[in-house]
Amino acid sequence: MSITLPTYDRLYVGGEWIAPLADETLDVVNPTTEDVIGRIPAAGAADVDRAVAAARAAFAGWAATPAAERAAFLTAIAEQLSERGDELAATISAELGMPVGLARLIQVGLPTMTFASTAGLLEDELRSEVVGNSLVVREPLGVVAAITPWNYPLHQIAAKVAPALAAGCTVVLKPSEITPLCAFAFAEICDAVGLPAGVMNVVTGTGPAVGEALTGHPGVDLVTFTGSEGVGRRIGEVTGRNLVPSALELGGKSACIVLDDADLELAVTSCVMRCMLNSGQTCIALTRLLVPRERLAETEAIAAAAAQAHVLGDPFDPATLIGPLVSADQRDRVREHIRAAVRDGARIVTGGAQPPAGLERGYFVSATVLSDVRSDMAVAQEEIFGPVLSILAYDGEEDAIRIANDSRFGLSGAVWAADEARALRVARRLRTGQVDVNGGAFNPCAPFGGVGCSGHGRELGAHGLREFLFVKSIQL
Numbered sequence: 001m002s003i004t005l006p007t008y009d010r011l012y013v014g015g016e017w018i019a020p021l022a023d024e025t026l027d028v029v030n031p032t033t034e035d036v037i038g039r040i041p042a043a044g045a046a047d048v049d050r051a052v053a054a055a056r057a058a059f060a061g062w063a064a065t066p067a068a069e070r071a072a073f074l075t076a077i078a079e080q081l082s083e084r085g086d087e088l089a090a091t092i093s094a095e096l097g098m099p100v101g102l103a104r105l106i107q108v109g110l111p112t113m114t115f116a117s118t119a120g121l122l123e124d125e126l127r128s129e130v131v132g133n134s135l136v137v138r139e140p141l142g143v144v145a146a147i148t149p150w151n152y153p154l155h156q157i158a159a160k161v162a163p164a165l166a167a168g169c170t171v172v173l174k175p176s177e178i179t180p181l182c183a184f185a186f187a188e189i190c191d192a193v194g195l196p197a198g199v200m201n202v203v204t205g206t207g208p209a210v211g212e213a214l215t216g217h218p219g220v221d222l223v224t225f226t227g228s229e230g231v232g233r234r235i236g237e238v239t240g241r242n243l244v245p246s247a248l249e250l251g252g253k254s255a256c257i258v259l260d261d262a263d264l265e266l267a268v269t270s271c272v273m274r275c276m277l278n279s280g281q282t283c284i285a286l287t288r289l290l291v292p293r294e295r296l297a298e299t300e301a302i303a304a305a306a307a308q309a310h311v312l313g314d315p316f317d318p319a320t321l322i323g324p325l326v327s328a329d330q331r332d333r334v335r336e337h338i339r340a341a342v343r344d345g346a347r348i349v350t351g352g353a354q355p356p357a358g359l360e361r362g363y364f365v366s367a368t369v370l371s372d373v374r375s376d377m378a379v380a381q382e383e384i385f386g387p388v389l390s391i392l393a394y395d396g397e398e399d400a401i402r403i404a405n406d407s408r409f410g411l412s413g414a415v416w417a418a419d420e421a422r423a424l425r426v427a428r429r430l431r432t433g434q435v436d437v438n439g440g441a442f443n444p445c446a447p448f449g450g451v452g453c454s455g456h457g458r459e460l461g462a463h464g465l466r467e468f469l470f471v472k473s474i475q476l
């Protein structure tokens with residue numbers, strides 16, 4: 001299915017749609033058809049200056065706006081997201097390639113929930129406390145630079161913008177240049193609900209131009225970033241030099257430990273689904289499946305069947321379970337990872353690097369399962385960001401925990417066991433920001449983030465809101 005999307009030639013700054021000072025543009029490509037489906041401004045440093053100035057000018061007024069009024073704006077944004085849900089899901093499917101039904105549920109449903117639930121946190125989170133002779137209050141940090149990736153484009157915007165606005169901060173958003181169209185729709189929503197001018201600003205462009213200018217801007221008080229490890233390091237350097245706080249949500253290489261008493265069929269099928277979601281382009285994807293060595297052959301058979309059930313195709317076809325990868329670069333990178341894994345000694349159980357039959361157009365990679373993977377192989381250490389699951393065999397519970405923690409990342413993980421107390425004991429020993437026990441569902445109100453090279457800071461819920469506040473003690 002082809003849908004027509006608007007071309008944007010303006011930036012949302014200071015409550016107006018203004019012409020960018022830089023006159024370059026970027027194409028937005030549909031990864032299923034390889035057609036150009038949109039064009040956006042490639043702004044520059046001078047555009048960033050204008051957006052930061054607008055956010056600075058709006059800050060004092062927005063910070064002084066009663067919390068209940070700010071909460072009402074968040075609720076109004078949630079309502080608009082819900083009203084425009086079908087259109088937003090279609091836009092995200094077209095620019096990203098995720099099946100439209102899943103996009104409606106996750107890519108739009110989650111941000112809607114985030115705006116609605118963040119509105120309800122303010123009363124508790126902004127309450128002052130008394131510590132001896134001190135009154136401890138929480139205040140908004142100021143102007144927030146929000147830099148987001150392409151894989152859950154609207155969710156990542158919501159996870160940053162909802163708490164920032166709730167806290168009383170003003171925002172300059174730089175969305176991913178690869179999936180930017182939903183960010184323009186989001187700016188339209190902010191405008192439609194009547195957010196005061198300058199509270200929310202959107203500047204599109206590349207990382208080296210807009211991202212760098214924003215990260216190092218002297219008018220920015222906090223940088224909140226989701227994206228790759230490499231760019232996270234760069235943002236850490238720049239903000240460190242400027243003594244500006246940052247929240248970094250980076251990559252992952254999450255392990256799913258299936259203990260010897262677990263329901264193998266259920267655990268492996270669930271792990272395959274959580275690996276392949278969004279064509280594997282999910283930071284918390286469970287990409288390492290750890291199983292008892294004696295159950296390796298059985299695991300491979302279950303994983304192969306589950307992966308083969310992931311029908312590839314057009315995201316607008318209801319039969320499709322996974323669409324293409326987001327770009328030709330991403331497809332080529334993932335295929336090279338598969339080839340390298342085989343060179344390193346891994347065995348392909350299903351899938352592989354070859355183009356999937358019948359899908360010559362579009363950036364498709366088959367759902368792939370690799371076995372005989374050792375923890376020291378690149379495929380077990382590097383984030384692939386594609387539909388590739390590695391199976392690793394372990395010898396005993398301690399060995400499983402050791403392998404799971406043998407990673408520079410620490411974003412997520414999973415444990416399966418018949419005995420929940422045992423699973424919980426193992427879960428507590430994983431060095432990651434979140435762990436799901438026996439298929440525990442994603443909780444959009446629980447703190448989300450990583451340790452180690454997965455970054456620092458937390459998003460979502462009350463913990464996410466606190467990133468945008470600073471604490472002040474007033475001695476009486």
Ligand code: NAD
Nearest residue numbers: 148149150175176206207211212227228231249250251283
């Ligand atoms: P990316 O790091 O390439 O880009 C992310 C954003 O940073 C984009 O908007 C990009 O334009 C911008 N950027 C690039 N260079 C920059 C620079 N020098 N300064 C400032 N900004 C710059 O990441 P991506 O390819 O868009 O997204 C995929 C990555 O994101 C994966 O590694 C994935 O694991 C990670 N991710 C993490 C989480 C999480 O919450 N931990 C969630 C989703 C994605």
